[in-house]
Amino acid sequence: MAKFDATQMANPGVRELQPYQAGKPMDELQRELGLDNVVKLASNENPLGISARVKDALQAEVDDLIRYPDANGFYLKSKIADKFSVAANQVTLGNGSNDVLELLARTFVNEQHEVIFSQHAFVVYPLVTKAIGATPVAVPAKDYGHDLDAMLAAITPKTRMIFVANPNNPTGTFLSTEALYNFIKQVPDNVLVVLDEAYYEYIPSDERAPSIEWLAEFDNLVVTRTFSKAYGLAGLRAGFSVSSAAIADLMNRIRQPFNVNALSLKAAEVALDDDEYLAQAVRVNAEGMQQLVGFCEQHGYNYIPSYGNFLTIEVGANAAEIYQKLLHEGVIVRPVAGYELPNHLRVSIGLPKENQAFIEAMERIA
Ligand SMILES: *Cc1c(COP(=O)(O)O)cnc(C)c1O
Numbered sequence: 535m536a537k538f539d540a541t542q543m544a545n546p547g548v549r550e551l552q553p554y555q556a557g558k559p560m561d562e563l564q565r566e567l568g569l570d571n572v573v574k575l576a577s578n579e580n581p582l583g584i585s586a587r588v589k590d591a592l593q594a595e596v597d598d599l600i601r602y603p604d605a606n607g608f609y610l611k612s613k614i615a616d617k618f619s620v621a622a623n624q625v626t627l628g629n630g631s632n633d634v635l636e637l638l639a640r641t642f643v644n645e646q647h648e649v650i651f652s653q654h655a656f657v658v659y660p661l662v663t664k665a666i667g668a669t670p671v672a673v674p675a676k677d678y679g680h681d682l683d684a685m686l687a688a689i690t691p692k693t694r695m696i697f698v699a700n701p702n703n704p705t706g707t708f709l710s711t712e713a714l715y716n717f718i719k720q721v722p723d724n725v726l727v728v729l730d731e732a733y734y735e736y737i738p739s740d741e742r743a744p745s746i747e748w749l750a751e752f753d754n755l756v757v758t759r760t761f762s763k764a765y766g767l768a769g770l771r772a773g774f775s776v777s778s779a780a781i782a783d784l785m786n787r788i789r790q791p792f793n794v795n796a797l798s799l800k801a802a803e804v805a806l807d808d809d810e811y812l813a814q815a816v817r818v819n820a821e822g823m824q825q826l827v828g829f830c831e832q833h834g835y836n837y838i839p840s841y842g843n844f845l846t847i848e849v850g851a852n853a854a855e856i857y858q859k860l861l862h863e864g865v866i867v868r869p870v871a872g873y874e875l876p877n878h879l880r881v882s883i884g885l886p887k888e889n890q891a892f893i894e895a896m897e898r899i900a
Contacts, residue, residue: 547667554661558866569864573891575882576866578703578733578844580766582818582885585811588767591804592797603796610794610803614774617806618746623779626786629793631732631760631773636662637785638756638775639695642726643668647694652680654705654873656730659697668694678838678846679707682717689725696721699730701737704870704880706840711743718752726781728756732773733842735764735812736819741841746776753778761798763843764815765805772798819843822883829893833900844882846870853877856899863895 541549557576564572607627615622628634635658643649645667651659653675663670669692673685680698689696698717701708709717714729721727729745745757760773772794775782794802805811826845830837836848849856857869857879868880881892 576868630771651697678705701841706842708841770798772802
């Protein structure tokens with residue numbers, strides 16, 4: 535048989551990659567340990583369950599599934615454009631915002647380029663950078679968050695793109711409007727700033743940056759958002775970016791024609807109008823955050839103050855062991871050693887009883 539040395543033949547950037555580590559699925563743990571009650575606080579999913587309005591819309595859509603989806607996502611783009619006061623041709627839809635992040639990298643970055651992001655920042659940034667053979671530049675964090683001055687200082691003539699996550703995952707750290715604006719203003723015109731706002735809806739409204747309005751001032755800015763978190767549609771995969779029309783046009787040339795499926799298009803459209811669900815999601819998150827912060831303070835655990843729907847807690851050098859013990863208690867959280875946070879665990883905010891299950895499991899383990 536002819537020998538094909540797959541590892542040698544793969545693109546160098548791909549060869550070095552580690553696959554994305556997702557949160558452990560609930561039914562996998564149920565299967566492995568024969569547990570009945572499993573609580574998953576591992577993937578920053580929305581604990582409210584699917585919105586009733588979205589569910590109705592999805593059911594109504596099922597009969598049309600023999601058709602291809604609208605390749606241009608006309609209705610969803612129009613809705614996003616209206617909501618954020620931009621033109622529909624500035625919107626790019628993705629199969630989750632991860633898809634959009636990858637489209638941006640593939641559109642603008644090549645092997646000659648460097649891509650800057652922060653230490654402890656979302657793992658998809660180095661992943662998409664390495665996949666295309668570009669050079670990742672991870673800038674050391676400050677207090678677990680982005681050190682924007684150091685990121686500016688890391689810009690070289692080879693820099694083509696900078697990823698900024700606000701709030702960041704897995705740290706929950708947050709950049710003020712002023713800090714962010716001053717940063718973007720100082721980035722050279724030929725460097726694209728990708729501002730990933732996956733947790734935007736959880737930011738208190740008086741602290742949110744008017745990032746989409748900044749697009750009028752900065753041609754080199756792209757803002758990404760998702761339906762996976764506060765809108766509760768992680769399983770459907772829908773996200774989007776807003777940018778200049780020119781950037782959107784280029785991304786559209788390499789996008790898979792049907793990258794957002796018919797159910798996702800429909801669900802996202804309905805979700806965007808579901809203010810009640812969103813408000814409830816934000817409220818439940820704020821309460822759950824208090825619950826977990828209260829636990830940390832009561833037991834003397836350090837935690838990274840978070841603007842997201844998760845809390846990253848310093849549990850100590852035996853974090854991997856605590857993670858395993860929590861699994862045996864039926865509680866799935868997220869180890870973050872891969873983010874250079876070997877002493878921390880990231881806990882997504884759940885419903886009060888789910889948070890309580892985590893707290894009680896931690897107390898039993900201790
Ligand atoms: C969850 C998350 C996303 C969104 O991912 P989707 O592909 O939209 O599900 C993007 N960026 C960050 C930082 C995230 O944590």
